[in-house]
Amino acid sequence: MTRRDAARNWQNIVDTGRAFLDEDRPLRLNEVAREASIGVATVYRHFPTAEALLETLARPSLEKLVADAEASLRGDDDEWAAFAGFLTAGINAQLADPAVQPVVAAATHELPETAELVARLNALTGELLAWVHAAGRIRPEVQRADVIRLMCGVVFAATVHAAPSERPALTRRYLDVVLEGLLRRDASDQGRGGGEPGR
Incomplete structure (x- = not known):
């Protein structure tokens, strides 16, 4: 098999896996192989587990989320707008790509690059949270794990x-409710972000 054939098979598997997710079908490698008209052994050579395929599918969205978080930290918005904007981007990513939530929520990852992306995303979430904490804009008891779980819950x-x-x-409405609940009351009373917490 030539390198071009291998690349074509890889793309065919990824495209078929994406179709399975978009159709809300379980990502089973044998079924992906059958639908892609590719030998099962070839699929397993590229993706030894369904989790590896799922992580590959999620990677572009995770890379964009990391870029969004980095942009939020560098941007001109105030702390609360940057924090709320990033949470909105995270919600939108989960809605647009069903691979994102299970990969982010997984305790371990098959691919080293996935583990690095998720670790970077968690670290950036912590930096944004520390920023709004330092500004006194968010309830002091809120921790990074709380934010991640709340976004999955929304x-x-x-x-x-x-x-x-x-x-x-519905997602936008529930996110606004969560953001209103996270906002520190005295910050809201002072008019700093209380009017439009989701912005």
Whole structure:
């Protein structure tokens, strides 16, 4: 098999895996191989586990989220707007790409690059949280793990028993509720971000 054939097979597997996720089908490598008309052994050579394929599918979205977080920390927005903007980007990524949430939530990862991306994303989330903490804009007891779990919870709440067309609006509404709850009350009373916490 030539390098070009291998690259074509890899792309075919990835495209087929993406179609499985978009259709809300379980990502099983044998079924991906059958649908892609590629030998099972070839699929396993490229992706030894379904988790490895899932992480490959999630990688572009994770890279964009890291870039969004870095841009938020460098941007001209104030602390709360930067923090809320990044959380919004995270919610949008989970809605647009069903590979993101399970990969971010996984305790371990198959691919070293995935582990690095998730670790970087968690670190950047912590930096943004520290920024709003230092500014006194967020409830002092809120920790990084709380933020990550709440974002997963928002997406779950907006997707369970809801039609796909309803999910973006529901997610935005639930995110605004969460942001309002995270905002420190005395900061809101002073008019710093309290009017439009989700911005």
